[in-house]
Amino acid sequence: MANHRKYIDSASGLFADRFVENRPCPVCDVDSEIFLFAKEGGQYKKCTRCDIVYLNPVFKDKYLEEYYRANHDLQSEIVEEDSEFYIDLYEKGLRSIEKVVKPGNILDIGCSAGLFLDVCKMAGWNTYGVELNTKEAEYAKGKSHTVYNELIESVPFDTKFDAVTLWDVFEHLKNGAYYLKHISTLLADGGVIFMQIPSADSLAAKILQEKCNMFDGLEHVNIYSYRALEKLAGKCKLTVIDMDTVISEVGVINNYLNYESPYFGKADKTSCLLNLIDEEALHQHKLGYKMQVVLGRA
Ligand SMILES: [Zn+2]
Structure with missing residues (x-):
């Protein structure tokens, strides 16, 4: 958090002007936004045309890179501590x-320590x-996956891929269209792109708003x-083949609805929200915390 806070101007509580730049909606490429809330120095806006929730202003590339370099990457430790949860999702x-x-x-x-690739290898990929x-x-x-320690744009792949996956990565990329177009060039005939991303449509985000932890102010x-x-897929000549939601966050929402801290409260461990909607129904309505999306060429 110290690495994050050092960019905040103490008078305004927002990121200092020199670190950030303004931008139009990253999907529609027009300015048609409403202000939602400020969080940890960042300001989340919503595009009234496509409903994306995005940081505007957003960090300049140079400072985003500086921030990530100073950040100790704990992703593999987080995943390893809770590997059963992740393996189910994978x-x-x-x-x-x-x-x-x-x-x-x-x-x-963004394969991290390769836990998802382990699951794939077991399945014959x-x-x-x-x-x-x-x-x-x-x-x-070390687990005999072929891994490149460089930017995706600079890897000279000697093969095409039947599937390219991005787990909890795409929400970090300012220019999603650029990456989708580039990744499309890596696909074999009939190949697909899979991504897991936090969902602006999720019940957790809509109820908790700025208290929801998908809004971190800087990275997402x-x-x-x-x-x-x-x-966005359409603009990149792709189409959505499949979409499901995962992670209900029913416990978190129940805590909040019971006037407790969403993430630290102990109000309700049941899997049903106010006796109205259970986890299964929530996902049937595509209201889960994250989307798992499969994209193919249009
Ligand atoms: Zn838009």
């Missing part, structure tokens, strides 16, 4: 990919990863609604 995601393509070559962008953190890249290589620059994602 298996569900892989099932949705395998509904469309048979196991072949798979590339995981040839596993490739891209990871900027050197330590994590080395660790994943674009929180897509389903409508925004569909529109």
Whole structure:
């Protein structure tokens, strides 16, 4: 948090002007926004055309890079501590990919220590990863995945991929269209792009608003609604083949509705929200905390 707070101007409580720049909606490319709330120095706006929730102003690339470099990357430790939770999500995601393509070559962008690639290898896939953190890249290589420790744009791949995956990565990218177009060029015929991203349509986000932890003020620059994602895909000549939501956050919402701290309260551990909607129904309505999306060429 100290690394994050040092960019905040103490008088305004917002990020100091020199670190940030203004931008139009990253999906529609027009200014049609309403202010939602400020959080940890950042200001979240919503595009009235596509419902994406995005940081505006947003960090300039130079400072975003500086911030990430100073940040100790704990992703692999977080995942390892709670590996059962993650493996369930990974298996569900892989099932949705395998509904469309048979196991072949798979590339995981931001593969961390390679836990998802482990799941893929077990299922018969040839596993490739891209990871900027050197330590994590080395660790994943040690499990005999092919891992590149460089930017996705600069890797000279000698193969095409039946699936390219981005787990909790896409919301960090300011220019989603640029990456979707680039990733499309890496796909084999009939290949798919899979991503897991926080959902602006989720019940947790809509009820908790600025208290919801998907809004961190700095890293999560674009929180897509389903409508925004569909529109962005279309602009990149892609189409949504499959979309499911995961992680209900019913416990968190129950805490909040019982006047307790959403993340530290102990109000209600049941899987039903106010006796009105259970986890299954919540996901049927696509109201889960994250979207798992499969995209294919239009
Ligand atoms: Zn928009």
